[in-house]
Amino acid sequence: MSDQILIRGARVMDPATGRDETTDVLVGGGVIAGLGQGLAAEGAEVLDAAGLIVAPGLVDLHTHLREPGEEHKETIATGTRAAAVGGYTAVSSMANTDPVTDHAAIVAEIREKAAQAGLADVFPVGAITKGLEGESLAEMGEMVAAGVRVFSDDGRAVPTARMLRNALTYARAFPIEVVIADHCEEPSLVERGQMHEGVNSYSLGLAGRPAEAEEIMVARDIAVARLTGGRIHICHLSAARAVALVRQAKADGVRITAEVTPHHLTFTDEDLLTYDTNFKMHPPLRSADDRAALAAGLADGTIDAVATDHAPHAVEEKESEFDLSPPGTIGLETALAAVLTHAVAPGHVTLMRALEAMTSAPARILGAEGHGGPIETGRPANLVVFDPNEEWLVQAPFASKARNCAFLGKRLTGRVRYTMLRGDLTVLDGKATR
Amino acid sequence: MNKHLLSMHDLTAEDVIRILDTAESFREVGTRVIKKVPALRGRTVVNFFLENSTRTRISFELAAKRLSADVINFSASGSSVSKGESLKDTALTLQAMGADAVVIRHSSSGSPHQLTKWISGSVINAGDGTHEHPTQALLDLYTMREKLGRLEGLRVAILGDVLHSRVARSLSFGLVKMGAEVTLVGPPTLIPPDASAWGVQESYDIESVLPKLDVCYVLRVQKERQRLEYFPSVREYSRLFGLTTGRVGLLPEGALIMHPGPMNRGVEIDSDVADLPSSMIEEQVTNGIAIRMSLLYLLLGGSGGGEEPTDE
Numbered sequence: 001m002s003d004q005i006l007i008r009g010a011r012v013m014d015p016a017t018g019r020d021e022t023t024d025v026l027v028g029g030g031v032i033a034g035l036g037q038g039l040a041a042e043g044a045e046v047l048d049a050a051g052l053i054v055a056p057g058l059v060d061l062h063t064h065l066r067e068p069g070e071e072h073k074e075t076i077a078t079g080t081r082a083a084a085v086g087g088y089t090a091v092s093s094m095a096n097t098d099p100v101t102d103h104a105a106i107v108a109e110i111r112e113k114a115a116q117a118g119l120a121d122v123f124p125v126g127a128i129t130k131g132l133e134g135e136s137l138a139e140m141g142e143m144v145a146a147g148v149r150v151f152s153d154d155g156r157a158v159p160t161a162r163m164l165r166n167a168l169t170y171a172r173a174f175p176i177e178v179v180i181a182d183h184c185e186e187p188s189l190v191e192r193g194q195m196h197e198g199v200n201s202y203s204l205g206l207a208g209r210p211a212e213a214e215e216i217m218v219a220r221d222i223a224v225a226r227l228t229g230g231r232i233h234i235c236h237l238s239a240a241r242a243v244a245l246v247r248q249a250k251a252d253g254v255r256i257t258a259e260v261t262p263h264h265l266t267f268t269d270e271d272l273l274t275y276d277t278n279f280k281m282h283p284p285l286r287s288a289d290d291r292a293a294l295a296a297g298l299a300d301g302t303i304d305a306v307a308t309d310h311a312p313h314a315v316e317e318k319e320s321e322f323d324l325s326p327p328g329t330i331g332l333e334t335a336l337a338a339v340l341t342h343a344v345a346p347g348h349v350t351l352m353r354a355l356e357a358m359t360s361a362p363a364r365i366l367g368a369e370g371h372g373g374p375i376e377t378g379r380p381a382n383l384v385v386f387d388p389n390e391e392w393l394v395q396a397p398f399a400s401k402a403r404n405c406a407f408l409g410k411r412l413t414g415r416v417r418y419t420m421l422r423g424d425l426t427v428l429d430g431k432a433t434r
Numbered sequence: 435m436n437k438h439l440l441s442m443h444d445l446t447a448e449d450v451i452r453i454l455d456t457a458e459s460f461r462e463v464g465t466r467v468i469k470k471v472p473a474l475r476g477r478t479v480v481n482f483f484l485e486n487s488t489r490t491r492i493s494f495e496l497a498a499k500r501l502s503a504d505v506i507n508f509s510a511s512g513s514s515v516s517k518g519e520s521l522k523d524t525a526l527t528l529q530a531m532g533a534d535a536v537v538i539r540h541s542s543s544g545s546p547h548q549l550t551k552w553i554s555g556s557v558i559n560a561g562d563g564t565h566e567h568p569t570q571a572l573l574d575l576y577t578m579r580e581k582l583g584r585l586e587g588l589r590v591a592i593l594g595d596v597l598h599s600r601v602a603r604s605l606s607f608g609l610v611k612m613g614a615e616v617t618l619v620g621p622p623t624l625i626p627p628d629a630s631a632w633g634v635q636e637s638y639d640i641e642s643v644l645p646k647l648d649v650c651y652v653l654r655v656q657k658e659r660q661r662l663e664y665f666p667s668v669r670e671y672s673r674l675f676g677l678t679t680g681r682v683g684l685l686p687e688g689a690l691i692m693h694p695g696p697m698n699r700g701v702e703i704d705s706d707v708a709d710l711p712s713s714m715i716e717e718q719v720t721n722g723i724a725i726r727m728s729l730l731y732l733l734l735g736g737s738g739g740g741e742e743p744t745d746e
Contacts, residue, residue: 194543202626205543205565205600275544319522321542323563 004028005423006041007385010049014056015356016373025054027381030423034377049385052417053351056359056373057089057382058336061181061259061366062154062235062307064328065091065122068109069098074312074401076110079332080119081434082310082400084426086332087384087416088120090363090371091310094154095127102127102138104146111147119426119434123366126151128167128180134159137167144174149367152181154235155282157217159187161224168230179257179365181233184217184242185209185283194323196269196284204272206322209284211239218242222249225256233365234258236309238283240293247302257365259307260294262338263329263406265348267291271406277318277325278406281311295348298357305362306354308335312402329406333398338407340388340414351388370422385418399432435732438557440546441566442607450612454576457721457728463500464723474503474735480533482524483509483560485541489695489719490560490570494537497726503734506531521545525552534734538562556733564598570694571604573725575612577718578649581690586613591643593677594653594702595624595664601694602653606632619643620653620675623664640675644684651692652677655702672701679704690714 007025012035014020026034026041034041065079074082076093083091093110095101101110107124114122126143128151130136140151151167158164164182171178190209195201197208218234222245225232237243237258246258267285279285297303311328318325331338336358343349349357363372370380391413396403419427426433435452436444445453463469479498483491491507498505508528528536535556538546543563550557561567579585590609596602596618609616616634618625629636637643644650657668665671672678677691682704685691691703691713699705708715 199628199631202597202628203603203632205563205603207564275547316520316522319520319548321521321540321548322544323542 004033004041004044005420005425006039006044006046007049007054008046010052010054010385012054012375013352013355014373014375015352016056016360017376019375020352025375025383027420027423030381032375032377032379032381035375047385047418051389052385052387054375054383054385055355056375057371057384057419057421058087058358059362059366059368059371060088060091060308060310060332060335061150061305061362063091063093063310063332064096064312065093065110066312067097067113068106072314076113076122077117077119078399078401079310079312080114080117080122081432082330082332082398083120084419084421085399085416085430085432086334087336087386087419088332089382089384089419089421090121090123090366090368091332092123092125092150092366095125095152096132096155100127100131101125102130102132104142107143107146107148118421118424119432120421121368121371123150123368124148125154125181128153128158129163132156134163137170140170140178141173144176144178149176150179150181150233150365152183152235154181154183157183157185157187161220164221164224165228168225168228168232171230176367177231179231179233181235182217182221183235184214184221186213186216189213189216194280195272196286198269198287200269200272204275209282211241211286211290214239214283215241215245218245222246222254222256225249225254226252229255231255236261236264236283236307237294237297237303238264238286238290240290243293243297243302247297250302257304258302259305260298260303261307261309262331262335262342264294265291265298266338266342267406275322277320277322278329278404278408280322280325280327281309281329282327295343298343299349299353304357305365306335306339306357307362308332312400313404315403318404328404330398330400330402330404333400334394334405334407334412336386336416337392337412337414341412345413381420381423383420384416386414386416388414390415437733438546438550439568439729439733440550440557440559442568442571442604442611445611447611450572450575450608453572453725453728453732454579456732457576457724460727460731461721461724463727464720470500470502472502473731474498474501477503477534477734478532479503479505479535479537479730480528481505481507481537482528483507483539485539485561487539487561490539493719493722494560494726497723498730500723501727501730503730521548522552525549529553535730558729558733561600563600565600566604567600568604569722569726569729570601571608572729573718573722574605574651574692574694575608576721576725577692577714578690580721581714582648585609588614588648589646590614590649590651591617591619591647592651592653593619593640593675595655595659596620596629596653597624597626598656598659599653605651606634610634617643621665621671624659641681641684644681645686647685647689649690649692650677650685652703654694654696654698668701676701677703677707679706682707682710692718694718
């Protein structure tokens with residue numbers, strides 16, 4: 001195989017520069033070697049990309065890779081394969097591994113395994129508190145030295161305002177920007193809760209997780225971020241009032257960013273009426289009004305990024321009773337198509353804004369250098385090529401080890417054809433190359 | 435009628451009337467010396483009970499046996515479920531055994547819905563978590579219609595822990611479907627905030643509600659709710675929301691007192707009140723067998739409709 005690849009005739013969309021034009025892209029030596037109309041490259045492998053879109057490889061702020069500790073759900077190899085198939089070149093792995101990613105040795109181990117798999121760059125998220133127990137700060141300095149930029153106890157909120165205050169304050173010690181990312185659900189209001197609280201939870205006899213649980217924690221986090229001058233990121237926003245709080249906080253100059261998942265942009269609590277455990281996640285799917293507020297927040301930039309919260313579980317774990325089933329849906333392989341189908345096609349956000357929220361914006365939050373564009377000569381060739389019009393049925397098997405997918409059985413429009421990590425095709429014709 | 439009975443929402447008003455009318459003819463079977471008809475001979479009914487419930491299980495067992503079905507009792511203790519087998523694997527086992535109907539009682543809301551994915555026979559919800567208990571609602575509707583002659587326009591209060599009660603859900607949905615007026619009464623912490631979406635009223639003042647009722651339906655209150663801060667003490671619960679001896683006189687002449695059992699005498703209902711002639715608690719149990727016979731018959735054998743039970 002030639003070491004040069006010519007992507008011919010695609011529409012290049014680069015949110016980092018605003019470039020949107022039909023042009024050829026030549027890739028060689030792991031970088032973008034040339035951009036321009038009618039590029040000729042002797043001996044290059046040619047990908048005919050007429051009608052396709054080239055964008056920076058997608059970047060995910062919120063992935064559960066499950067390794068080490070829960071390899072029966074997912075491994076770094078299968079998780080990054082799912083990422084590649086979904087068009088991602090970089091993902092950040094959440095800290096709720098076993099042992100918890102709360103020290104540098106685990107960070108190094110995850111990076112090493114990801115490098116061996118070679119399917120996507122993995123940026124491990126470090127735990128804020130030791131063992132995710134919420135009682136004492138993890139050794140953040142050691143993890144920052146090992147390359148960690150984002151810290152989170154995701155799965156649960158930082159339990160006290162004092163702990164959050166100390167984490168945000170302590171993080172200022174480091175020469176680079178360190179982000180504290182919080183899972184915002186007030187614990188006592190969601191204890192034993194199974195779904196969004198409202199008329200559907202009352203009728204289904206499932207304990208609720210009210211939207212106010214998120215609102216309370218987002219309000220707290222904003223106040224503490226203001227108090228400390230710290231840099232906060234709100235994971236998977238789901239409630240309309242919480243979106244409004246973030247919008248106001250940004251206007252007030254608080255150093256805050258936020259993400260939303262494709263499934264919260266797509267589904268509502270009405271989808272739980274058959275007790276399908278693939279729709280059980282934390283925070284839960286909420287009302288149609290909440291969903292509309294999330295789309296509006298994504299459109300106006302209140303919500304910076306789309307993040308998958310890819311949460312693989314074993315089949316038998318998800319096939320249990322609803323209240324015993326673990327929360328979460330996988331999302332890496334469906335994220336782009338879901339956003340195109342449920343946010344772009346209905347006109348809620350532009351295609352360029354959607355791509356920004358999946359590339360340059362998360363890359364900036366994550367400090368993922370070389371990812372998220374810009375698509376310029378000399379830059380690392382981390383790219384996705386997708387067909388915006390291909391309609392497909394989401395079905396198992398997935399590249400992920402898991403199949404607990406909220407989109408299972410749904411039709412989506414938009415499909416990844418090629419993914420390229422530093423010039424190396426990780427996905428060819430929609431299939432992982434290894 | 436639907437193949438399964440998972441929720442009262444699965445039934446139309448016409449279905450409900452058909453079930454009650456069919457139960458009427460089956461009730462006579464229970465008064466015979468030989469309490470058995472051959473309607474479901476050769477059919478297999480599995481009682482799949484993963485939560486303790488002696489009375490509901492026995493009621494279903496008797497109903498199936500009086501219809502001559504083969505009955506298998508599969509309960510949590512000693513079964514594979516207690517050894518860690520998943521709901522799905524157990525369901526597939528029941529499926530492989532050729533169950534024509536699976537009657538499921540489970541502590542998790544929605545388990546009967548999930549079972550329908552793996553079982554080709556009828557699934558009957560015998561109570562799932564805090565969701566529904568439709569056969570209890572049907573036997574209660576039967577009892578009300580029998581004693582009061584109608585369902586439409588009846589004024590019924592459901593008193594107590596509605597939030598966590600599967601009986602309250604099924605009964606509310608059933609009564610509203612049949613044109614009755616329902617008021618939920620209890621501490622505000624135990625009444626769903628969006629109850630109006632069910633087409634029912636709510637009140638926190640039992641004494642203003644009692645004089646307007648045809649039926650006062652009392653729910654069991656679990657004492658553990660107190661620990662979870664829903665109300666301050668059992669004593670205060672009883673004083674503010676219990677159907678006490680001092681309060682029962684506010685009910686109009688002829689109004690019924692009902693309770694799905696088991697009762698906490700002295701908590702939600704005073705002992706003397708439970709034993710009044712207007713208390714229907716034993717009738718409810720008796721009618722439960724006829725209702726479950728009717729349901730099994732209609733789901734498994736009665737697709738032709740209108741067929742009367744015959745002597746063996």
